[in-house]
Amino acid sequence: MNVGTRTIVLIGATSGLGREAARRLTADGHRMILVGRSSRRAKDLAAELPQAHVISADIATADGVDAVARQVAEVTDRIDVLVNNAGVMRPAREVTAEGFELNFAVHHLAPYSTTSRLLPLLRRGQGRVVNVNSEGHRAPMRGGDRVVLDFDNLQSERGYDPFMVYSRTKLANLLFTYQLHERCPELTVVALHPGFVRTRLGREFPTVQVRLVHALALSARRGAEPVVRLAIGSVQAGAYYNRFTPVVSSHDSYDVPAAQRLWSVTEQMRGPFAV
Template identity: 25%
Template sequence: MATVPDWGEKTSGSEVAERFQGSIRGRNVLITGVSPNSLGESTAAAIARHEPNSLVLASRTKAKLDEVANSITQYAPRVRVHCIELDLSSQASVRKAAVQIASTVDHLDVLINNAAVVTSERKETAEGIELQFGTNHIGHHLLTSLLMPLIIAGANQPREPSMARIVNVTSQGYRLSPIRFHDYNFQGSEVPPEEQPAEWIPAHMKPDPASGKPYYVFTAYGQSKTANILHTVSLNKKYGGEGIRAFAVHPGSIWTDLSRNLAPDDLKIIEGTSTFWKNQDQGVATTLVAAFDPKLAGVTDRVYLSDCQLEDVVDHAKDPALAERLWLLSEQLTAGDGQYS
């Protein structure tokens, strides 16, 4: 259980940051996916108001990063804000960004892997990986691996409470699909029953290679969000002994620019998925609980939070064997060297 058991879907990020300001003060925090009017910006704003040492903001567009950074300096002039260009759909960009980050801070207390993409049209990363899997998971897997020396250094800082955290922003949409190890790239290969979309999903909302539809946006998105949770499982197994805790969070239903690449029919599906739509501040509350609640340091049996509380997940998102299989695939797809290069 988190520190405040009655926090829920209406809790604001500002409230969470205020409660845990002692955990924020003096920390180095990196946030991916930061642009104006985004969850990344709202996360950064809530943290900045409580005197972190450094905020490292990473995203694709420098002008947008600068706009957010300039805004932060207006109300938090003492916070060091660093802007790093990062395109998670290009492993060369990820490697370049990791080098820049390592030259900017000597340790990281909190890494918030917030960036994501969703698209109705099948696209690929620079390496030829399906875009949602390649950006939402593979890009963050590589970035996290490259930054692990900085995160371990954060865990070794002589401060209490120890706050070395990795937060992977996932989605309740993970339920839509397990990892399709036999066809993660959506090229029409046959997949076994355990890798198929959930049975309760209507047939027209699933890939159907036989009818010429090997790709479906929400199956691909679901796979990438399952990957975020399994990545979290693996991080805890591999680095828990270093004093690092990782959590995956579902921020809730929030209208953001994330849906800009959805076709009208797919956008209508999204519109019908929730009875409560959070504002931006409410949408970052769970992320901030995962990042800064000191009570979570002792949690080892669950990795997923929703509406500011720990929750269980379905089997395909917590099986240690699947997590290890995904880790090995991710290492293969990123060359697996784990070095700044």
């Protein structure tokens, strides 16, 4: 393995900016382990990037995370970089097989569980974790209310608003990121807003809304650029990046009691973090 070559696990690699990042990092010679939910897109990606190891699994569930962890451990004994990139947005409330709201499961539970299960391999490697987040953690994309976690309605059973739920679950991801940085100082943990990127995220919303969003958004190729940079370049541990620049995230993202409470609640849902 070349000195500059890293072993990188990229979650959410089969479409959008994740796929573009996978292409770039593979072309640069890194050892890539790529994870996506769709078996069809995973098969297509494996054909496109035969030098990469591609895994099809649903990381929204604990069983799916376990399957990923087992398969990753079969092909490597170390991880230098873990990129938690999977994202979702649904116009109507959906739940996973475990009964958790889908945004919450994908944006928060999945990074928590995946990082926990892969922690031993991260500790043997360079131990960098990049959580792909969003400026949406500050306010819903439609505008309006301040974004805070509602611990009495974490599963959005009441008053489901897709834009607010997306924002709250991205805030949860950022609270997790900062807690992970504090609890596992041996890791290099960062969060990233890659830009307002044209992806498949809102494909189930009305066509007019999707076309308007796409007209204003960055291409997946441009959205992948900061993901690649933060995966392999110099970074400020514990920082939140707006594309290539560390910035201050929302006031509520630094709420330590809320972050600690969320960590405790998450452990009740998914078990203790493997510290």
